Amino acid sequence: MSDLKNKRVITAAITGSWPTREQNPNLSITPEEIAKDVYECWKAGAAIAHIHVRNDDGTPSTDFEKYKETIERIRAYKDCDICLNITSSGSVGFGDEERIYPLQKLLPEMASYDAGTLNWQHRTIFENHPRFLEKLGNALIESNIKPEIEIF
Template structure:
């Protein structure tokens, strides 16, 4: 069991959740305030997406990321900023009779263009989605090819940003380990084991254990699952030696019928970890544990 646990709060994501829970932050001000709320509750890391304030949909606009970061830096909050670099991989296949007539919702750019805001802002951590996957039951495919990933990983390493490798299925992990062999990743690369997202890895504890067993020795990793599985996965992750992720990106409810805030979800995670006899790390301790820029 991990006795020194880092809590990441996934603040908002890019899914169609804003109309399902009014606590999902949309504007840069709301996102920054929600990250501060999570930090006050005990989160060391804030994993952040931005959204178009008018449409409420996920966005890649650099100025939105910049405003969130500026607001956090201007506060007394020392939370570790983890920016997604996963936007720009959405390919909506056209209808059966013309699948190459891609739907207008498609937002597909190359691996380096997905890093424009990372180059501009150089957060301490950014994500890299380590493979393509069917998303949901319609024609949405998230596209992240080996060529895109190799280019993205190499550029993130050049920038000196710690990479969090998003693992949606076992093949994603296989390829992440291949990138390690090829020297494309720094030795403090983090692993995020993502389960319960249709149709990636299912929320199965035996599968989680299998993926953990594939990780290099002394890796820093976290696992999460969606919805009502969020807290069980937090417990299982800590028990297997990992860290914890909670937040409105993955789960909208505190309990059945009760909508959550990010602060409430982090409080639940803190209580769980401490009741298991472990300790929740501060942002300063998390930076040292993860060997983030300036602490290595």
């Protein structure tokens, strides 16, 4: 049991929703960049990759094709067994179905489940309506995806 006290689970959130290349020129934006950075983080000891995708201009996206390409590129690293966690948020203003669809089609091991609406950095409100949370919860159960419960 004392061995467990020293164990850690490291999650690498490669892009997130808010950072820009102006803030960090090393920010991964393309599926290829994200996958490469996930692989490097896995080699450095990360156990989970929290995946967001970006449009070509760097803005947050829920584009299924971007998620698909990113996940395929990560899974192409045959020696990499990192746990994939696709965000269920993406950013402010995305619809319920576009937030859930990539999860149900790509079947990551985990998906974020933000436990409520929150005020974000004095900039905006990020809404997670109870109606959405119920839909998301049911989709995760039906797809056998474990929730990463995020409480801000």
